[in-house]
Amino acid sequence: MISYLRRVFVESWLGRVTAIVIFLAFVGWGIGDVMGYMGEETDVVAKVGQQQVSADDLATALQSELPTIARQMGVTDPSQIPLAMQRQVAYQILHRLIGQAELLNTAQKLKVVVPDSAVRDEVFSLPYFKGANGQFDRASFNQKLRDRGLTEQRFLDMVRNDLTTRTILQPLAQAGSVSDTMLQRFLTYGAKTRVVDFVSIPFDAQPTPKAPDDAVLQRYYNNHPWMFRTPELRHAKIVVLSPQTVADSITLGEADIKRIYDEQKSRYDVPETRDIQLITLQDQAQATAIANAWKVGGNWQAIQNSAKDAAAVEMPNARPSTIPSATLRQAIFQVPEGQVSGPLKTESGWAVFRVTKITAPHTTPYEDAKKDILSQYRAAVAPSVAGERKRKLQDALAGKGLDAIPADLGAVAAAGTLDAQGMTADKEPAPLPASGKLREAIIHQIFTQKPGARATLVDGPDNSSFAVEVDTATPAAPRTFEQAHADVLAAWQAEARKHAANEQATNLYLATKNKQALGTTNAPGAQMTRDAAFSYAKPNKNIPDALMDYLPRMQPGQAVMAEDDGHFLVAVVTKLFVPNPPAPADGVQRLKDSLAQADSDDLVASYVEALSKRTPPHINERAVMATLSAAGFGGEATP
Numbered sequence: 052m053i054s055y056l057r058r059v060f061v062e063s064w065l066g067r068v069t070a071i072v073i074f075l076a077f078v079g080w081g082i083g084d085v086m087g088y089m090g091e092e093t094d095v096v097a098k099v100g101q102q103q104v105s106a107d108d109l110a111t112a113l114q115s116e117l118p119t120i121a122r123q124m125g126v127t128d129p130s131q132i133p134l135a136m137q138r139q140v141a142y143q144i145l146h147r148l149i150g151q152a153e154l155l156n157t158a159q160k161l162k163v164v165v166p167d168s169a170v171r172d173e174v175f176s177l178p179y180f181k182g183a184n185g186q187f188d189r190a191s192f193n194q195k196l197r198d199r200g201l202t203e204q205r206f207l208d209m210v211r212n213d214l215t216t217r218t219i220l221q222p223l224a225q226a227g228s229v230s231d232t233m234l235q236r237f238l239t240y241g242a243k244t245r246v247v248d249f250v251s252i253p254f255d256a257q258p259t260p261k262a263p264d265d266a267v268l269q270r271y272y273n274n275h276p277w278m279f280r281t282p283e284l285r286h287a288k289i290v291v292l293s294p295q296t297v298a299d300s301i302t303l304g305e306a307d308i309k310r311i312y313d314e315q316k317s318r319y320d321v322p323e324t325r326d327i328q329l330i331t332l333q334d335q336a337q338a339t340a341i342a343n344a345w346k347v348g349g350n351w352q353a354i355q356n357s358a359k360d361a362a363a364v365e366m367p368n369a370r371p372s373t374i375p376s377a378t379l380r381q382a383i384f385q386v387p388e389g390q391v392s393g394p395l396k397t398e399s400g401w402a403v404f405r406v407t408k409i410t411a412p413h414t415t416p417y418e419d420a421k422k423d424i425l426s427q428y429r430a431a432v433a434p435s436v437a438g439e440r441k442r443k444l445q446d447a448l449a450g451k452g453l454d455a456i457p458a459d460l461g462a463v464a465a466a467g468t469l470d471a472q473g474m475t476a477d478k479e480p481a482p483l484p485a486s487g488k489l490r491e492a493i494i495h496q497i498f499t500q501k502p503g504a505r506a507t508l509v510d511g512p513d514n515s516s517f518a519v520e521v522d523t524a525t526p527a528a529p530r531t532f533e534q535a536h537a538d539v540l541a542a543w544q545a546e547a548r549k550h551a552a553n554e555q556a557t558n559l560y561l562a563t564k565n566k567q568a569l570g571t572t573n574a575p576g577a578q579m580t581r582d583a584a585f586s587y588a589k590p591n592k593n594i595p596d597a598l599m600d601y602l603p604r605m606q607p608g609q610a611v612m613a614e615d616d617g618h619f620l621v622a623v624v625t626k627l628f629v630p631n632p633p634a635p636a637d638g639v640q641r642l643k644d645s646l647a648q649a650d651s652d653d654l655v656a657s658y659v660e661a662l663s664k665r666t667p668p669h670i671n672e673r674a675v676m677a678t679l680s681a682a683g684f685g686g687e688a689t690p
Contacts, residue, residue, distance in 0.1 A: 096674045097149050100156035100666045104148045106678045112144050113682050115199070141679050145670070153662040154216040165214045173210050220655050227651025234643055241588035241642075242633035247602060248569040248581050249594070249622035252556050256576025257548040262540055271543045272532050278542055279535040282470035284525040287497045288453050288506075290464045291484045292444050293515035294433035297461030301429045301436055311424050312417050319415040326408035327366040327383060330358050331400050337361070338394035338401035345391045345403065368410065379404075434514040436461075441516050445508045453506050453520050471498045488512045497521060556619035560612040567608035569623045582625070588634065598622050 097104040120140055174180065175187040179195060182188030196206055262268075272279060312319060328351050332338045341361070345354045355363045366373065374380035376397045386392050386406055393403035440460050447456050456462050469481035473494045483490050489511045496509055496519045506518040532539070555574035563569050571579070585591035585602070594602070597615035602624065605611065610623040634642070 094674065095671060096145065096678055097152065097668055097670045099149060099152040099668045101159060102152040102156045104145070104152055106674055108148055109141075109145055109675070109678050110682050111200075112148060113141055113679075116144060138679065142675075145675065149668045149670075150659055150663075151212065151216060153659060153666065153668070154219050155212055156666055157662055158215045158219055161219075163215055163218055165211050165218070169214055170207055170211050173214060174207070220658075223654045223658055224651040227647045227649075227654055229643055229646035229650060234639075234646065237642060237646065238633040238639065239629055242586055243627070243629050244584050244586040244589075245602060245605070245624050246626035247583045247585070247594065247598075247622050247624055248579075249583065249598060249620060250556075250559065250569065250572060250580070251578045251595070251618045251620055252552045252559075252572070252574045253576045253618050254545070254549040254552045255617065256574075257551040257555075258575065259544050260547045263543070268536070268539050268543060269532055271546075272535065272539045275542070276529060279538060280527050280529050282472070282474075283498070283527040284468050284470055284476060285497055285502070286466070286468045286522045286524075288464070288466045288520045288522065289483065289493060289497075289517060290444070290453055290456055290462050290506075291489070291493070291511075291515065291517045292437055292440060292460060292462040293485065293489060293511070293517075294430075294437045294513065296463045296484065297437050297440060298429040298433045300459065300461035301432060303425055303428050308421055308424050308428075309417065311428070312420055315424075319417075319420050321410075321413055322370055323384070323412045324368045324370055324410045325383060325406045327369050327404055327406055328363075329366060329402060329404040330354065330361050330363045331397075331402050332358070332361045332394075333400045335394060335396075335401050338403055342391060342393050342403045345405070349391075351405075376402075437514050437516070441508070444516060444518075448506055448508055448518055453518060469494070469497070485511075485515070485517070489515050489517070493517055493519065552619050556612055556621050560610060560621045563610040563621060563623050567610070567623065568625070569610075569621065588638075595620055 094106050095103050096106050096109050117137075117140065174192075180187055180192045182191055193203075196203060201209075330338075330341060332341065337358075337360075341354060341358050344357065348354070351365075369383075371380050371384055374383060376399065379395065379397045379402055382392060382395055383404060383406065388406050388409050391403065391405045394401040395403075440462075443457065444460055444462055447460075453464065456464060463484040465482065465484050467475065467481055469475055469483075471494065473481050473483070473490065475481050483493055485493055492509070492511045496517070500519055500521050502521040502524045504521065506520040508516050508518050511517050552574065555572060555577075559570070559572045559574070569579075580593065583591055583594055585594055585599075587603075595613075595615050595618075597613040598611065598620055601611045601613065602622065605624045607624050607627050610621065613620045613622075632639075
């Protein structure tokens with residue numbers, strides 16, 4: 052419940068410590084120490100010393116946290132999470148509750164007491180319960196607790212427990228630090244830069260040899276029989292239910308569309324907007340110097356670099372309402388496009404600005420906006436609609452199979468013959484009503500399901516569902532040399548072109564290895580790249596992945612030859628150095644803060660793990676299973 056409390060009521064660093072770190076520390080426990088001493092109790096799922104985790108605590112945490120976890124997994128309802136995964140998530144939530152119990156048990160031993168005044172101050176400080184005047188609002192407090200099924204006493208206990216665990220953990224977390232030596236090692240490791248020359252020699256660019264006599268092709272055919280077979284073909288009937296297939300069946304009444312149009316009036320009734328480059332300074336003399344330099348040079352990037360201790364910002368499509376200063380707003384929306392203006396005295400300092408683009412006001416009439424509103428509405432609700440209609444599709448399949456799918460579900464049916472790559476007998480992509488990962492999942496199901504097996508609903512990616520019925524399967528079969536003659540010739544020529552590219556690359560690699568430098572090559576289609584630099588901190592996307600398997604471990608003068616999809620690659624490292632400074636000051640500070648935070652997390656996790664060894668938790672497996680079963684989250688009731 053602590054992670055739920057911190058997510059809903061206050062996002063803070065300490066909240067992350069108490070929720071996330073404790074969770075990570077206890078994920079590896081398995082199911083804990085399942086003891087029989089608890090007898091037949093089912094209202095307590097775990098004990099840690101004098102602390103208890105009640106079945107109500109676990110059930111409440113499940114009900115509140117699983118919907119969020121479901122959304123993170125890309126499904127709209129926790130029931131769509133596989134049962135095995137539901138149980139795993141439930142135990143992880145239980146282990147986090149046990150982690151809190153470990154800390155509360157330790158606090159009790161250390162006689163840590165949180166006074167009522169601290170609880171009151173914490174509740175009053177939570178923005179979730181503040182009214183329009185910015186002060187704690189009792190009516191809002193009561194309503195928010197009712198919305199979440201919490202009594203006031205239970206919520207106050209939760210706050211007290213949270214403050215108690217923070218009291219224990221905060222000194223440990225604040226002790227996290229990173230030494231200058233370690234920081235420097237990380238900086239050097241990440242900034243170490245290699246400069247590379249490499250060449251790419253494509254197979255297809257090499258000359259195509261003349262067709263050899265049939266004896267050569269016959270030998271190639273005999274040596275590569277797997278290449279010249281007709282693939283297995285299967286004829287299948289398919290039905291797909293996905294957000295994309297149901298979208299067109301979702302309707303929205305005229306009154307609702309009009310209401311959305313009125314609510315989003317600012318989107319369809321756009322005043323004049325301006326693209327702005329703005330620099331704000333505190334010193335008038337510096338603002339004047341910036342304005343004069345900008346008027347002469349006109350280069351925004353150079354002005355930004357020279358404007359030290361200034362706030363520089365670009366504001367595309369700025370409306371008058373987005374400019375907080377009335378003085379600045381009036382000036383910006385009066386000057387012509389392209390003119391550098393200022394310095395202008397504003398409430399927050401001196402401003403220098405330029406309007407780079409002016410967009411005239413425009414209005415989208417209701418009739419023109421209707422289609423856009425309906426399309427956006429469909430896209431927003433289609434995932435949940437697909438989830439709701441899944442059960443109806445499942446019932447239809449259980450009744451009469453694929454031949455009786457209701458037309459109002461928004462499911463799409465198809466039938467045809469294809470191979471395991473999704474191609475028809477004519478080598479064209481099979482027209483399946485799906486794309487991407489869903490298409491791959493359907494093809495996989497077609498070629499793993501037994502012919503004649505009854506169609507069953509399968510969960511696909513992104514809230515999709517589908518069912519497959521395989522009618523016939525034509526096994527793969529070898530083609531005769533005469534049938535495959537054209538393909539044999541094409542394959543032999545492709546092999547010859549690859550061999551030619553291999554020879555060119557090998558010769559270049561040997562020369563590069565001897566000279567420790569990459570020379571030129573006359574290989575057809577060769578593409579040379581010089582001085583390509585990379586480091587762990589700054590990867591270079593222009594360097595092929597096949598080379599990156601080797602280059603980070605190589606020293607200057609070392610060469611490598613590699614192969615990727617359709618190319619041979621030859622590379623040599625020409626330089627290895629560490630920039631000085633290795634990183635910008637803000638980057639160094641971010642790394643230092645990140646390492647210190649990691650050290651804090653480790654200290655807290657180690658402490659909680661040590662507590663678990665000193666006071667092992669005892670889990671009542673029977674109570675856990677009963678709670679999971681009652682909550683409908685993959686548990687099995689025990690007789």
